[in-house]
Structure formats: C-alpha cells, structure tokens
Amino acid sequence: MKPIIQVENVSKVYGNGTQALKEVSFSIQAGERVGILGPSGSGKTTLFRLLNGSLLPTSGRISVLGQDLDRLSHRELRQLRTRISLIYQNYNLISELSVAHNVYMGRLGSISPWQVWRSLWWLTAREREEIQAVLASVGLADKLEVKASELSGGQQQRVAIARTILARPQIILADEPIASVDINTAHLLLNTLRELNENHGTTLLFNLHQVDFALTYCQRLLVLHRGQLVYDGPPEAFPGPGRWADA
Known part of the structure; x- marks a missing residue:
C-alpha cells in the first residue's frame, strides 16, 4: 500500500541558522x-508543522495523503488540512465562546459559510447531541454551555481533543496531548484517541515526553535526537532514552 505519510531526507533550517531537523526519513x-x-528541542513540533504544511522543509520531500506538500496551492493546502487535525499544546480555543461552540469548530472545514455563521448563533438539536457525546468521551459531559475561559488548562486540552474527534479527520497530529492533565485524565484521553484509531482507522501521531505512555499506547516509536531520527521501531524493542538524555 502507498504510505499515507512519506518523509524523504527532510531537513529544516530556520532563518537564525538553527537546524531543527536533519535528513529525516x-x-x-x-x-x-x-x-x-x-x-525539548529535538524537532518534534517542527516535524508536525511540516506535516500539516504550516512550514516547508529546507530540503527533502513530504507527501501526505498522496500529495506533495510543496506543490500545493494555498487553496489545495486548505482543502488537505480538512483531512488532517493538529491538536496544539496551547489548545487554540476561543475563550468567549461556549465549550459546545468550540467543539463544533472542528467542522469548519467541511461546512458552508452559511452554516458557519448560523452555528455561531444556534446549534441544532442533532449537532448538540453529537457534541454532547464527544464531550462525554473526554469526561466533560457537563460542560456544554460553559465558556472556554472558565475551564482549567486540562479541561481546555480535553475540549481541543473533543473538537478534533468531531472533525473525524483521516490523520491526527497530537502535539503533547497530555501535557496539562493528571495521570487518570491522561489515560482517558489516550484511550479515547486509541479507540478512534481502532474503530475508525484514523492515523494517529503523538508527540510525547512520557516514555511509559508511548510504550503503552503506541504501536510504533520514532525517536528524534538533535533533529535526527535515531530510532524507528516497535515499543518492545525500544532501548530506552538513556543514551540521548544529554540533548
């Protein structure tokens, strides 16, 4: 089968001379x-920004969903991003909107401008039911009408994940999805994402600091060290982070 993501000899050097990635494949x-x-600083977030087209590589080639990112027009890239969801570390919620409206934003890439305008004023009973079900899956069933600004950081992270689930993308890029939550909530969120993967075939990529969670929830590990890919294989063969801990 043709890969859903193909990264070939990709390097990224920023304008200040910092090399974030070096010949990653x-x-x-x-x-x-x-x-x-x-x-931190190994290139994980840079890699995610390259995979969703927010950045272009300095050299090398990236293909996502069968399309070379550097050959796409702005319009084509926007269309591609409706099939890719990035869960950001900083949540990207609209603080003055309700949790329900923030979750519904996951649909923006697949609905008409009129539906976008209408959704800011009212949501249909069916839409509210779908949103309620997604919020329940991340432990926030009682927060439908609460403003995003009234939530804790961990709750805002869960809303961001619920928004992604509602979008039903083909690929989810989760950038430190459990960084702001306690251990029980971390298991809840990763189980929810794993179920999305197993039940709907959604491709999942997690940026994680916590090795134990990666070993439990991932089928495969990629390890970056100073911008280079130093391990690509199954969790059970992972030798541990010791020799790269000086980064």
Whole structure:
C-alpha cells in the first residue's frame, strides 16, 4: 500500500541558522498509531508543522495523503488540512465562546459559510447531541454551555481533543496531548484517541515526553535526537532514552 505519510531526507533550517531537523526519513501507513519521542528541542513540533504544511522543509520531500506538500496551492493546502487535525499544546480555543461552540469548530472545514455563521448563533438539536457525546468521551459531559475561559488548562486540552474527534479527520497530529492533565485524565484521553484509531482507522501521531505512555499506547516509536531520527521501531524493542538524555 502507498504510505499515507512519506518523509524523504527532510531537513529544516530556520532563518537564525538553527537546524531543527536533519535528513529525516520515514513512512507511515494508514491506520498506524505512532509515538514520536524526544527531549525539548529535538524537532518534534517542527516535524508536525511540516506535516500539516504550516512550514516547508529546507530540503527533502513530504507527501501526505498522496500529495506533495510543496506543490500545493494555498487553496489545495486548505482543502488537505480538512483531512488532517493538529491538536496544539496551547489548545487554540476561543475563550468567549461556549465549550459546545468550540467543539463544533472542528467542522469548519467541511461546512458552508452559511452554516458557519448560523452555528455561531444556534446549534441544532442533532449537532448538540453529537457534541454532547464527544464531550462525554473526554469526561466533560457537563460542560456544554460553559465558556472556554472558565475551564482549567486540562479541561481546555480535553475540549481541543473533543473538537478534533468531531472533525473525524483521516490523520491526527497530537502535539503533547497530555501535557496539562493528571495521570487518570491522561489515560482517558489516550484511550479515547486509541479507540478512534481502532474503530475508525484514523492515523494517529503523538508527540510525547512520557516514555511509559508511548510504550503503552503506541504501536510504533520514532525517536528524534538533535533533529535526527535515531530510532524507528516497535515499543518492545525500544532501548530506552538513556543514551540521548544529554540533548
């Protein structure tokens, strides 16, 4: 099968001379659940921004869903992003809107401008039912009408994940999805995402710092160290982070 993501000899150097990635290559098949490990500054977030087209590589080639990202027009890239969801570390919620409206934003790429305008004023009974079900899956069933600004950081992270689930993308890029939550909530969120992967075939990539969670929830690990890919394989063969801990 053709990979859903193909990264070939990709390097990224920022304008200040910082090399975030150096000749990274890997491919991912549809439906894989992949954990990306590495210390801060290893290039994990840069890699995610390259995969959703927010950045272009300095050299090398990236293909996502069969399309070379550097050959797409702005319009084509926007269309592609409706099939890819990025869960950000900073949540990207609209603080003055309700949780329900923030979750519904996951549908923006697939609805008409009129539906977008209408949704800001009212949501149909069916839409509210769908949103309620998704919120229940992340432990926030009672927060439908609460403003996003009134939530804790961990709750806002769960709303961001609920928004992604409602969008039903083909690929989810989860950038530190459990960074702001307690251990029980972390298991809840990762179980929810794993169920999405297993039940709907959604391809999942997680940026994680926590090795134990990656070993539990991922089928495959990619490890970055100083911008280079130093491990690509199954969790059971992972030698541990010790020799890369000086990064």
